[in-house]
Amino acid sequence: MDRRTFLKTSSIAAAAVAQAQAIPLVGESLFNDKKGSFSASHFGAFTADVRNSRFEGVNAFEGDDYPSSLVNALPARTYAEDRILYPCVREDYLKNGYKSDKSKRGKDKFVRVSWDKALELVANEIKRTHKEYGDEAIYGGSYGWYCVGSLNNPQALLGRMLHITGGYTSRTCTYSTHAIRQITPYITGTDESTAKPTAYPVLIKSAECIVFWGADVVNTNQIAWGVPDHKTYKYLKELKEEAKKRGIKFYIIDPVYNNTGIYFDAEHIKINPTTDVALMLGIAHYLYTNKLHDEKFLRKCTYGFKQFKEYLLGNTEDKIEKTPKWASKICGVDEEVIEMLAKEFSSKRTMLMGGWATQRAHHGEQPNWMLITLASMLGQIGLPGGGYSCSYHYSGGGVPMPAAATGNAQSEKSINGSTGPTAEKGALSASPGLSGMGRKTKIDGPWKNNKVPVIPVSRIVECLENPGKEINFDGNIIKYPDIRMAYWAGGNPFHHHQDRNRMIKAYQKLETFVIQDAFWTATARMADIILPTTLEQERNDITKAHSNSYIFAMKQASEPYGEAKDDYDIFVELLKHFSEEHVHGFTEGRSKMDWIKYFYNTSYEKAKNSNVKMPTFDEFWEKGYCEFKTPEVAKKFVRFEDFRKNPIVNRLGTPSGKIEIFSKKIASYNYDNCKGHPMWFEPMEWLGSEKVDKYPLNLVSPHPKYRLHSQLNNTWLRHLEEVNGREPIWINSNDAKKRNIKNGDVVRIFNDRGQILGGAVVTDYIKEGAVRMQEGAWYDPSEAGEPGTLCRHGDVNVLIPDVGTSNLAQGNQATALVEIEKFEGEVPEIGIFKSPVIKGA
Numbered sequence: 001m002d003r004r005t006f007l008k009t010s011s012i013a014a015a016a017v018a019q020a021q022a023i024p025l026v027g028e029s030l031f032n033d034k035k036g037s038f039s040a041s042h043f044g045a046f047t048a049d050v051r052n053s054r055f056e057g058v059n060a061f062e063g064d065d066y067p068s069s070l071v072n073a074l075p076a077r078t079y080a081e082d083r084i085l086y087p088c089v090r091e092d093y094l095k096n097g098y099k100s101d102k103s104k105r106g107k108d109k110f111v112r113v114s115w116d117k118a119l120e121l122v123a124n125e126i127k128r129t130h131k132e133y134g135d136e137a138i139y140g141g142s143y144g145w146y147c148v149g150s151l152n153n154p155q156a157l158l159g160r161m162l163h164i165t166g167g168y169t170s171r172t173c174t175y176s177t178h179a180i181r182q183i184t185p186y187i188t189g190t191d192e193s194t195a196k197p198t199a200y201p202v203l204i205k206s207a208e209c210i211v212f213w214g215a216d217v218v219n220t221n222q223i224a225w226g227v228p229d230h231k232t233y234k235y236l237k238e239l240k241e242e243a244k245k246r247g248i249k250f251y252i253i254d255p256v257y258n259n260t261g262i263y264f265d266a267e268h269i270k271i272n273p274t275t276d277v278a279l280m281l282g283i284a285h286y287l288y289t290n291k292l293h294d295e296k297f298l299r300k301c302t303y304g305f306k307q308f309k310e311y312l313l314g315n316t317e318d319k320i321e322k323t324p325k326w327a328s329k330i331c332g333v334d335e336e337v338i339e340m341l342a343k344e345f346s347s348k349r350t351m352l353m354g355g356w357a358t359q360r361a362h363h364g365e366q367p368n369w370m371l372i373t374l375a376s377m378l379g380q381i382g383l384p385g386g387g388y389s390c391s392y393h394y395s396g397g398g399v400p401m402p403a404a405a406t407g408n409a410q411s412e413k414s415i416n417g418s419t420g421p422t423a424e425k426g427a428l429s430a431s432p433g434l435s436g437m438g439r440k441t442k443i444d445g446p447w448k449n450n451k452v453p454v455i456p457v458s459r460i461v462e463c464l465e466n467p468g469k470e471i472n473f474d475g476n477i478i479k480y481p482d483i484r485m486a487y488w489a490g491g492n493p494f495h496h497h498q499d500r501n502r503m504i505k506a507y508q509k510l511e512t513f514v515i516q517d518a519f520w521t522a523t524a525r526m527a528d529i530i531l532p533t534t535l536e537q538e539r540n541d542i543t544k545a546h547s548n549s550y551i552f553a554m555k556q557a558s559e560p561y562g563e564a565k566d567d568y569d570i571f572v573e574l575l576k577h578f579s580e581e582h583v584h585g586f587t588e589g590r591s592k593m594d595w596i597k598y599f600y601n602t603s604y605e606k607a608k609n610s611n612v613k614m615p616t617f618d619e620f621w622e623k624g625y626c627e628f629k630t631p632e633v634a635k636k637f638v639r640f641e642d643f644r645k646n647p648i649v650n651r652l653g654t655p656s657g658k659i660e661i662f663s664k665k666i667a668s669y670n671y672d673n674c675k676g677h678p679m680w681f682e683p684m685e686w687l688g689s690e691k692v693d694k695y696p697l698n699l700v701s702p703h704p705k706y707r708l709h710s711q712l713n714n715t716w717l718r719h720l721e722e723v724n725g726r727e728p729i730w731i732n733s734n735d736a737k738k739r740n741i742k743n744g745d746v747v748r749i750f751n752d753r754g755q756i757l758g759g760a761v762v763t764d765y766i767k768e769g770a771v772r773m774q775e776g777a778w779y780d781p782s783e784a785g786e787p788g789t790l791c792r793h794g795d796v797n798v799l800i801p802d803v804g805t806s807n808l809a810q811g812n813q814a815t816a817l818v819e820i821e822k823f824e825g826e827v828p829e830i831g832i833f834k835s836p837v838i839k840g841a
Helices: 003-019 026-032 069-078 091-099 115-133 154-165 178-188 200-206 232-246 259-264 276-289 295-301 305-312 324-331 335-347 365-378 457-465 500-507 567-575 580-587 592-609 617-623 632-636 641-645 664-668 716-720 733-738
Strands: 037-041 044-051 054-060 088-090 110-112 170-172 209-213 249-253 267-269 350-354 387-389 454-456 470-473 476-479 485-489 512-517 529-532 541-544 550-554 625-627 697-700 728-731 746-751 754-762 770-773 815-822
Touching: 037 550, 044 069, 054 069, 069 716, 088 091, 088 115, 091 110, 091 115, 115 154, 115 485, 115 512, 115 529, 115 567, 154 485, 154 567, 154 580, 170 457, 178 365, 200 232, 200 632, 209 259, 209 335, 232 259, 249 259, 249 335, 276 305, 276 324, 276 335, 276 365, 295 365, 295 641, 305 365, 324 335, 335 350, 335 365, 350 365, 365 387, 454 457, 457 500, 541 592, 550 617, 567 580, 567 592, 592 617, 617 625, 728 733, 733 754
Parallel strands: 170 454, 209 249, 209 350, 249 267, 350 387, 485 512, 512 529, 697 770, 728 754
Antiparallel strands: 037 044, 044 054, 088 110, 088 529, 470 476, 541 550, 550 625, 697 815, 728 770, 746 754, 746 815
């Protein structure tokens, strides 16, 4: 080999070693193994095995008797081919800054730059945008279930940094619960999406009929907003065993026979998508006209049934009587079945387990309002095993847990501060909870009066399209700000937002788009400046179980991959481009480990004051966790029990103090799409609309089984379910036969908003006329950055409309009308799971 060839080969080898982070030889593992390094995630707590300086394996936490398989993909995620290894800038943006060609977003090349250069660009843009356009011009839109850590929570840290540097526009509500969390405080005085339900031991002992209504508790309890301990599955197992003894009846009302229906062998009521309100009205009509409703409970504990009754009987509004026959024509459930359900629910102690699926639809406020109304008519609210809940499917809902003095600062219920379950009446606080990094510093400074206006999270595209537009929202009129810069940390909007092609056009209006993430997601590829972050197992942190049963140490298992930095460190370094005062305002004089100790010791002091024993921080950090016992009283909790006994003394947080079947407040808004009581509104797209001639299949997009939204889709887990490398789409055998589609075919799914590929699963587990495709598959356009192009992988949100649920909530949807055809020609290769070509790398 000559010298030139040797040098060339050596440089290639050196680059390969650098990109692989200089993996040590196997023999070196004798000296640097870190077996048993404790950590945690949205999929559960675990100990990490580290060999050869690499995070190679996980061992489920000993306190988790039903660990999720999802946790096994964390090592693969750490070293995924699409990890962002170093700071990058879009080539045209590097040349021309905010005056660059925005149409090149998504298809422009990226250039590797130093951290100093990248942070200088970001800092200068923040300063320029504030100077030229004011506080509201930067959108700090971080959103998503990225991190469970109390310190390195990118949503809180981003808000903290942007507030200190000059203010920003933030968001309110969530994509998960947009409609339900806006409507239910008017009905019961609380956000029903996360309200504590009747405890499982009570349900197991007392329930005679359980209805899974748009909920899949077996699937979705794998994950939690905090850390799941998966105790739900212990109680689901006991419920199934008890059902055999007592003959508990299970129903699943859903277009899809899901995991929960299969587990409990539930009777499947195949309903047309987005027609749940019509079915409930039909049941309610039968209850009332056959005097099966509880008149006493309605008088004692509810307000406004009189107004609703007139609508039910067709005496007001549309002048249509909401009979089972009327309901059947809309929802696709036989009239006799509707009448049977009414008799079953009224004759048995019935728990209506509502989920979040029904509210992610046009007029999504109505299903949960109607569910509560139906439960009120049955009159079992506040009785053991009866009533309703909308949170059994979420983060261990229904599992008896220690009451907490404070909750998780990352709760989806709050933008700022700590929230969480509070101590029930008569129960001692058995857990001090755990606070986290707040979005606002406690240090006074020039940032004290900086503005942080909010817009509904699902309206960001409409906001970018229409700066200055006024919209109705929750009884108010809000004005969209003129957003010029967006900074996302730990989120993937090009997954969770709807109507992808419309979104691409809207995001091209931004002058600057910054992404702080660990992977080359579709969002990162649309950005101008990309800052690589560490993953949870590459840094130290602290967190808690969502059940409040544990506080967990999150110990660094492996070194940061590439040039990735902790979110905390990125913001500290960025603030150095402003002033030391800004840095101090952000850190409050604490190092990262100081913050971790501070969070723990704050809990320690609360526990001490409540006579709850906790180990010292050093003892806790060494062991990896501390545990809190669940008091017996928590196992006897019945939702609304005290309210039912005395609704005058135990008033709800509504104007009447009761369950409001009719809301004077909502009625006063004079919205034509959300009135004073629950109603049937025809959705913009459903099987009864005119569009069905062109797009005859109603698509539903539930939560996935092998990922958390889009997380983990870039690991081997996707191969457990994908069909020919595409996101699976379930289609009824009769619908498939009409289209000559066979099991395993690659198909094209399309409507006026876009087109995607999927892998056909022909099954009778889905109602004829409906199709099912899980949300969260990564967007992979065949022509990057081009609206209308084919998504090769199966991002269902390409097809979903981006239209608000109503003037009340302005929430997001998860259904659409589509057509499907067998894909002809050569199936394109997936490209999204590899890093793009980077100049200078």
